[in-house]
Amino acid sequence: MKQATVLAVDDTLESLQLLTDILGSEGYRVLPADSGELALESVVHTRPQLILLDLRMPGMDGFEVLRRLKELPGSRDIPVIILSAVTDAEQRVEGLRLGAMDFVSKPFQRDELLARVKTHVELDLARRRLEQQASDLQDTNARLEIEIAERRLAQGDMQRLTIYLQQANESLTRAKAAAEQAHQQLLQSDKMASMGHLAAGVAHELNNPISFVASNLGVLGQYLDDIFAITAAYQNAEDCMTQPCAALDAVFQLKEDKDFDFIQTDARQLVQESQEGLERVTTIVRNIKNFSRTGDTTWTWVDLRAGLESTLNIVWNELKYKCTVTKDYGEAAPVWGAASQLNQVFLNLLVNAAQAIPDRGSIHIATGQRGAEVFVAISDTGQGMDAETLARIFEPFYTTKPVGQGTGLGLSLSHEIIQAHHGRIMVDSVPAQGSTFTLWLPTHPPASETAPA
Ligand SMILES: Nc1ncnc2c1ncn2[C@@H]1O[C@H](COP(=O)(O)OP(=O)(O)O)[C@@H](O)[C@H]1O
Ligand SMILES: [Mg+2]
Incomplete structure (x- = not known):
């Protein structure tokens, strides 16, 4: 262990010598001071591990030294053992109140002095170790706090990142929906385009038969009119026939059997309906042609x-x-x-x-x-x-x-x-x-x- 330094303060040189001898023999380094003033000076220059302090000294006495020590930065923790012939209890208490740790009466016993010095030096060492540990702990604590804060920051980053990712995700979902819709529309227009082409082809094919059926129907209607005109003429001829005639009877019979009157009206109606139907087909074909955009437009x-x-x-x-x-x-x-x-x-x-x-x-x-x-x-x-x-x-x-x-x-x-x-x-x-x-x-x-x- 590193040699402990003990400041011995006493106005009698014999006392100082004795202390130096005793402590020196036990391996302590002894700083002698024969006055309070010198003692304080020594404390400022060399921080001792322990102070042995006489109370009664000319000039600055021990009490004053204690008071001043308290005000000196870095020295208030130095353990002080009062070494005095004072037996008055009140004065001892005053010494303790001013910060002394212990009290040894003069004349002292060598072993007792050494034991108390040793105890206080060790106590002081222990105390200082504790202090060091406490300060280390504080450092660690501070570091930990920084780390935690950093982690929190990182956490904040994570949160921001998460939010960002969520947003990215949302816009991706939206983009996907839009793409799907576009795809559906494409499919739809694809379907319509192909239907359109198909329809245009069909319409084109239909055009021909429609036109000849239409014209045929027109002619057929004409023919029917002619035929009916002819049969009407026959009718008149029948009325002037007076001779019974088997062939004519057969005609009458046939006209009746076939309900010729009905045929006349119905045939005309059929032609007319066919023409209307054909007109509808023509409209559809025109629509289909429009649909496939064959119609000309400005x-x-x-x-x-x-x-x-x-x-x-x-x-x-x-x-x-x-x-x-x-x-x-x-x-x-x-x-x-x-x-x-x-x-x-x-x-x-x-x-x-x-x-x-x-x-x-x-x-x-x-x-x-x-x-x-x-x-x-x-x-x-x-x-x-x-x-x-x-x-x-x-x-x-x-x-x-x-x-x-x-x-x-x-x-x-x-x-x-x-x-x-x-x-x-x-x-x-x-x-x-x-x-x-x-x-x-x-x-x-x-x-x-x-x-x-
Ligand atoms: N205004 C409307 N109200 C209700 N249904 C409609 C309306 N317009 C169109 N539709 C529906 O859409 C279908 C397709 O319409 P459209 O392509 O014009 O063909 P169409 O009218 O020849 O049926 C209709 O058959 C009908 O079911
Ligand atoms: Mg419609």
């Missing part, structure tokens, strides 16, 4: 409200007995497009709306503009659609209407047309309440498509 700047008005004029006969029509024409910039095609779309939507109304109802037409898009909304108070129907309405040939009333081409054709105009059709429908079809069209189509104004 693109201009189109005023949607003017288009709606002219279409309303055309369908008015179909609407007027079923519904009232209300209008709310808001400002809508013209769009670049084919007026006849857009009118076709209005027509389809208006006819559908009227057909969806079972008895009587109303149709509301609204126009307006939001940013770079204009809209046309056609609402009806009709029967509405269930989800299943709603999912299929744009499919070519999908119809819920009886044969003769619906071709299932109106909406798919409209969809085609609106897509060609870079727009979209939105549908809102509540079963038994009604539907709203909204067309959105851009006011600025791709620059490459528009002619200079």
Whole structure:
């Protein structure tokens, strides 16, 4: 163990010598001081492990030394053993109160002094070790706190990262949904395109037979008229025949058997019905041709409200007995497009709306503009659609209407047309309440498509 330094303070040199001898013999380094002043000076220069302090000294006495020690930085912890001939208990207590650790009476016994010195030196050492440990602990603590704080920071980072990841995840999900929707749309337009091609082919093939059946029917009707005219002439001839004639009887019989009167009226009706049927086929074929965009169209700047008005004029006969029509024409910039095609779309939507109304109802037409898009909304108070129907309405040939009333081409054709105009059709429908079809069209189509104004 490192040699402990003991400061011995006493005004008698003999005492100092004695202490130096005793302590020196036990391996202590002894700093002698023969006055209080010198003692304090020594403390400042060399911090001793222990102070042996005489109380009664000329000048600065032991009590004063104790008081001053308390005020000296770094020295208040140095253990002090009072070494005094003072036997007065009050003075001893005063010494202890001023910070002394122990008391040894003069004249002292060598062993007792050494034992007390040893104890206090060791105590002081232990105390200082403890202090060191405490301060180490504090350091560790501080380091730990920093570490914890750092970890918390890291945790904060993690939280931010998590939030960021969540956001990234959300936008990925959104992107995926959008991609899926785009894919569905692609599939849909793919389907429609191929259906369109197929239909166009069929329509083309149908054109020929339709035209010759139509012309044949026309001629056939003519022939029937001729034949009936001839049979009527025969009828008159019969009336002037007076001679009984077996052949003529057979004719009468045959006319009766075959119900010739009925044949005359029914044959005409059959031809007429066939002609009407053929007309319907012709309309379907025309629609199909429109659908596959074979019809020629001119693109201009189109005023949607003017288009709606002219279409309303055309369908008015179909609407007027079923519904009232209300209008709310808001400002809508013209769009670049084919007026006849857009009118076709209005027509389809208006006819559908009227057909969806079972008895009587109303149709509301609204126009307006939001940013770079204009809209046309056609609402009806009709029967509405269930989800299943709603999912299929744009499919070519999908119809819920009886044969003769619906071709299932109106909406798919409209969809085609609106897509060609870079727009979209939105549908809102509540079963038994009604539907709203909204067309959105851009006011600025791709620059490459528009002619200079
Ligand atoms: N306004 C509407 N209200 C209710 N159902 C509608 C409406 N418009 C369209 N539909 C439904 O969409 C189907 C397809 O319409 P569309 O393509 O015009 O063919 P079509 O009118 O010849 O049946 C209709 O049969 C009908 O079931
Ligand atoms: Mg329709």
